Amino acid sequence: MVKQIIFVLILACAIYFFYNNVRIIARNIRLGRDISINDNRWKRWMIMLRVAIGQSKMVVRPVSAIMHILVYVGFIIINIEMLEILIDGIFGTHRLFSFIGNSYNILITVFEFFAIGVIFGCIIFLVRRNILRLKRFWNKEMTKWPRTDANIILITEIFLMSAILLMNASDTLLQSFPGSHYANIGGFTVSSFIAPLLSGMSEGSLVFVERFCWWFHIVGVLAFLNYIPYSKHFHVFLAFPNVYYSKLKPKGELENMPSITGEVMLMLNEEVGAAAEEEAAEEISFGAKDVNDLTWKSLMDAYTCTECGRCTSGCPASITGKKLSPRKIIMDTRDRLEIVGRNINKKGKDFDDGKSLFDFISHEELWACTTCNACTIECPVNIDHVSIIVELRRYLVMEMASAPGELNSIFTNIENNGAPWQFSPEDRLVWAEKIEVPVMADLHARGVKPDYLFWVGCAGAFDDRYKKVARAFTKILNHLKINYAVLGTEESCTGDPARRAGNEMVFQMQALTNIEVLNGYDIKNIITICPHCYNVFKNEYPELGGKYNVINYTLFLRDQLESGKLMISSDIFADKSITYHDPCYLGRCNDIFDPPREVLDTISSRKVEMKRNKSFALCCGAGGGQMFKEAEKGDKEVFIERIEDALETGADIIATACPFCMTMLTDGIKYKNKEEELKNYDIAELIALSLNL
16 A cells, blocks of 8 residues: 555656646747647648658658657557556556456567567667767757757666566566466567576565566656656657647748738838738837747747757758758757746746847858758758748848848849849840840730730849840740730849848838739739749738739640640750759749659650759758858858769759759859859750750
């Protein structure tokens, strides 16, 4: 009876302390800005089933995936035995479920095999971390405590699983003593192979081993349960809700800022509702300075991080030696949130310690991000690192006026010239000289409404290299006799570079102005040659009132080829090999991977893939405003790393589908002095050349 009372007291204390710790973490998460996430519940359950329970994102790295699944599944299944241990501890019974006979032996065998799997997996993980010292486990943010925390977790799991095996082995031997009250768990079990190691022990010694292992396991599990809220292992609980509430929108879509919308509409003399006008008149802070300015979902992300480092190992900035590590961003957010939580516990909600997230995360880290979303693709629990980075950028730009000088210049250029460069809007049609290009205003004046608007984009209009792409695609449209038009001098930057760089005000001014023009012409279908323009039109303009059928030109070309309207007969590239570079805002951010390849497959040539391709393709280094500023210090430029991927294939041509990628990869070819060996063509150019246009 005394043992039962002790057990119940230990159990009650463990539950109380765990509940209290979880309550504090839940309170900390609720410090974030409120957002409503209650859409597509069935889809969310399916994602949780696939990603959190099915571990679908782990299998990309087979070795660690197998080990993790062994530990994950094994630890869950082996602790089903905890139910019996808890009942035995409360009521003073011993192996209560043994009455089911042979089925019990089968269950014990299954549990023990999984216990062996957990031990094996944990040993491999310890070797990878401490002997092989894989790079992602030794990054700068992986200081002594995170490494120690991981080791404590792995070693604890080894001890807990070993205790189960020793307990069962000693129990098996005790059955052979006359008059033993121990349950029969004989048969083929893993512990039956361990039992001979204990065969020389007396009955009393075996009873001690069995009881010690029983108490060690149950007390160890309860102690481990209360250690988890202080460790990265808390993801075993939060992974499920975090994946359930993960972002369903395209990864390239950024959240709108209604407070900015109200202000911009007032500036543009648009009619706004009373609530929006009142909100715009209030003193509002833009972006995030501290954890309470982030959403509760971002704070849940921080607590869910497994510290596995997959995000950092896939980050182009981190790969090339820059200061940014997406894992560190998340860990720093969690560390700051913990400090805020402790301060609230001591001083109440109105405390002010004079610190913010910027005391943990440097400006250099934030400006190194290309917003390529490689980190979000890699994360096994669907953490959205980019949202945190963009919110912090917004505060730097709109509250502190602390953007790099080059970005301030593009903000000014976009406001004044409608483009990131200092070109006159009147020059927007210079690219089309000597080509027949219908202009929307001219057609409208004649009462003609085209089927498509061809959105040329700033690069297509002003960048000397990309003007060739705009001309090539125009020739294809003319060849197909497509009923289309361009806006010409009425076209203006979509605002994408400003938004990614944190200047929401400039973005929304551009967006609302463009939407007014587009809606004035009753535009229904837009074809884009720039993935960034495509992403903004398709995913971000609708919330501001710009709802269009947006078509990326690779999809348009694919459809024309499949329908037979466009036919390639030339073998001009027959003796060439082509490798395709996936633009981040076409591939990862909008899941357009196959259409560009299907277009290229119609060209007679040999196709080769780079080792990093499709959703794991390396960024060119230009996104997130990087195109318009000097890159942060590192071991090399991102575009050099990417062009090295292309050179490894031995390809003659690198095909691109983005103006930013074309610029960066062309620079990479020049840097490597490979202009003769490797050519950079846009897909539209390759098709136009194949058609002899």
